[in-house]
Amino acid sequence: MTGRPRSAQADDAIVDATLALLGEQGFDRVSMDAVAARAGVARATIYRRWPSKEALVIDAVARRTDPFPDAVTGPIRDQLVSILDGILAVSRTGAGRLLPCMVGATVSNPPLAEHYRAQILEPRRARMRHLVRNAVAHGELRRGVDVDDAIDLLLGALLYRLVFAGPDAVDDGEPARLVDAALKGLAPTSPPASGS
Amino acid sequence: MTGRPRSAQADDAIVDATLALLGEQGFDRVSMDAVAARAGVARATIYRRWPSKEALVIDAVARRTDPFPDAVTGPIRDQLVSILDGILAVSRTGAGRLLPCMVGATVSNPPLAEHYRAQILEPRRARMRHLVRNAVAHGELRRGVDVDDAIDLLLGALLYRLVFAGPDAVDDGEPARLVDAALKGLAPTSPPASGS
DNA sequence: CGCGTACGATACGAGACAGTCTCGTATCGA
DNA sequence: TCGATACGAGACTGTCTCGTATCGTACGCG
Numbered sequence: 001m002t003g004r005p006r007s008a009q010a011d012d013a014i015v016d017a018t019l020a021l022l023g024e025q026g027f028d029r030v031s032m033d034a035v036a037a038r039a040g041v042a043r044a045t046i047y048r049r050w051p052s053k054e055a056l057v058i059d060a061v062a063r064r065t066d067p068f069p070d071a072v073t074g075p076i077r078d079q080l081v082s083i084l085d086g087i088l089a090v091s092r093t094g095a096g097r098l099l100p101c102m103v104g105a106t107v108s109n110p111p112l113a114e115h116y117r118a119q120i121l122e123p124r125r126a127r128m129r130h131l132v133r134n135a136v137a138h139g140e141l142r143r144g145v146d147v148d149d150a151i152d153l154l155l156g157a158l159l160y161r162l163v164f165a166g167p168d169a170v171d172d173g174e175p176a177r178l179v180d181a182a183l184k185g186l187a188p189t190s191p192p193a194s195g196s
Numbered sequence: 197m198t199g200r201p202r203s204a205q206a207d208d209a210i211v212d213a214t215l216a217l218l219g220e221q222g223f224d225r226v227s228m229d230a231v232a233a234r235a236g237v238a239r240a241t242i243y244r245r246w247p248s249k250e251a252l253v254i255d256a257v258a259r260r261t262d263p264f265p266d267a268v269t270g271p272i273r274d275q276l277v278s279i280l281d282g283i284l285a286v287s288r289t290g291a292g293r294l295l296p297c298m299v300g301a302t303v304s305n306p307p308l309a310e311h312y313r314a315q316i317l318e319p320r321r322a323r324m325r326h327l328v329r330n331a332v333a334h335g336e337l338r339r340g341v342d343v344d345d346a347i348d349l350l351l352g353a354l355l356y357r358l359v360f361a362g363p364d365a366v367d368d369g370e371p372a373r374l375v376d377a378a379l380k381g382l383a384p385t386s387p388p389a390s391g392s
Numbered sequence: 393c394g395c396g397t398a399c400g401a402t403a404c405g406a407g408a409c410a411g412t413c414t415c416g417t418a419t420c421g422a
Numbered sequence: 423t424c425g426a427t428a429c430g431a432g433a434c435t436g437t438c439t440c441g442t443a444t445c446g447t448a449c450g451c452g
Contacts, residue, residue: 001360002420002421002422002425002426002427003420003421003426003427003428004418004419004420004421004427004428004429004430005419005420005421005427005428006427006429007428007429008427010428023303024303025304026224026300026303026304028222028225029224029304030408031408031410032409032410032411033408033409033410040430041429041430042429042430042431042432043411043431043432044412044413044428044429044430044431044432045411045428045429045430047410047411047416048428048429051411051428052410052411053410053411067375075450084386097302097303097407099302100299100302100303101298101300101303103299103300103359103360104222104296104297104299104300104301104303104304105297105300106292106293106296106359106360107219107220107221107222107296107300107364108221108222108297108300109224111428117360121360128209129353139384140384141382141383141384142380142381142383142384143375143384144391145382146377147374149353149373149374149377150377150379151355152352152354152356152357152374153349153352153353153374153378153382154382155304155352155356155380156348156349156350156351156354156355156356156357156389157348157350157352157353158348158352158354159352159356160351160355160356161348161352162349163299163302164299164302164313164317166302169270176350177342177345178345178348178349181341181342181345181349181384182349182378182381182382183381183383184338184379184381184383185338185376185378185379185380185381185382185383186337186338186341186346186349186379187337187338187379187380187381188335188336188338188339193321198395198397198436198450198451198452199395199396199398199449199450200396200397200398200399200448200449200450200451201397201398201450202397202398202399203398203399206398217414227439227440227443228439228440229438229439229440236403237399237400238400239400239401239402239440239441240398240400240401240442241398241399241400242400243440243441243442244398244399245435246406248440248441249439249441253393308415310433317423335404358424366446376429379416
């Protein structure tokens with residue numbers, strides 16, 4: 001027969017607790033005991049749903065990934081700023097420390113990190129790659145720039161600072177400043193910006 | 197009396213083993229047993245020299261940090277490429293995975309990460325800041341660029357790729373390409389055909 | 393030579409953790 | 423109402439780790 005159905009609320013609580021603790025302490029320091037305690041459930045309840053700690057973490061990350069903040073139209077400059085703003089906003093939520101946690105996992109738990117890269121990071125990168133390619137085709141970005149170089153330039157700076165200085169050390173204007181710096185370049189004889 | 201002196205060779209072996217394992221597995225997964233085994237010493241020999249695992253790791257990192265690859269003269273472009281080349285070279289040695297390991301430590305072990313940032317990263321950044329400031333003063337870099345933004349732009353891109361793709365996924369020409377892209381900027385060299 | 397210390401080996405205590413299991417209770421569907 | 427299942431609580435096993443302690447031995451210095 002059917003019996004008592006599983007509590008969807010417990011599912012949510014477990015996933016939330018898992019992500020929160022991940023961001024606070026990292027994979028190796030999160031215990032199933034701690035997850036259960038924060039979620040307000042018994043350990044057995046977790047193991048009834050996921051076979052192992054690894055499986056729980058992977059699934060939790062996959063579930064709570066925000067959908068693309070998508071399809072801003074307008075000048076490429078504004079689109080890029082919007083994307084970086086989105087990243088900054090996410091970093092300031094509880095899940096903010098998840099990225100450095102996964103960077104650490106590239107060392108301590110490569111399969112987990114690879115899963116994160118392939119499932120979470122890569123789709124977003126692909127979207128951005130598409131965006132940059134389009135901008136190049138429309139003459140909004142300089143020809144001859146490697147698409148991946150451009151993306152790394154734009155993302156790397158923000159992420160580097162976020163990871164090492166923390167979200168609170170990055171002010172709201174940072175994304176715009178970085179995008180403008182990347183577009184205009186650091187050299188003195190800057191190319192004519194559109195309109196000038 | 198003097199007695200038997202401590203073996204300096206053991207010191208080296210322990211520090212080397214510590215750094216190697218750190219880069220391979222991360223702080224939390226390195227056990228004193230493993231360090232002792234790889235160094236070919238007994239655990240007691242380690243504890244005779246360092247009071248704890250934390251102390252060992254901190255000291256090991258401090259000891260084996262390469263001196264600045266210093267004072268390249270010439271155009272700022274070449275100096276920057278040289279610096280990024282140096283970073284890439286270090287990343288390909290055994291200590292290469294130490295950086296992502298420390299990024300992970302910002303989550304799982306903040307004091308350790310902060311020590312790394314302050315003692316290892318910050319001096320190098322200060323050196324680079326000085327370099328950039330000079331270049332701006334000499335008109336080699338555009339005025340009005342925030343110095344830290346410029347540094348993050350240059351370093352972030354390389355580190356981002358190194359961390360997530362691994363040192364082997366970055367080819368030798370990457371530093372030069374990134375520096376050139378950052379200097380020249382991503383914007384087109386002629387005004388875009390707006391509205392197209 | 394021989395004293396004093398470092399050394400390797402190994403045992404040990406304390407505690408954390410993953411994962412399993414059992415118990416009695418709560419809650420659904422039929 | 424009743425059967426079936428989920429649930430919280432917690433005991434339990436086996437493993438791992440840090441850090442300490444205790445051996446007998448190796449080795450340098452006076």
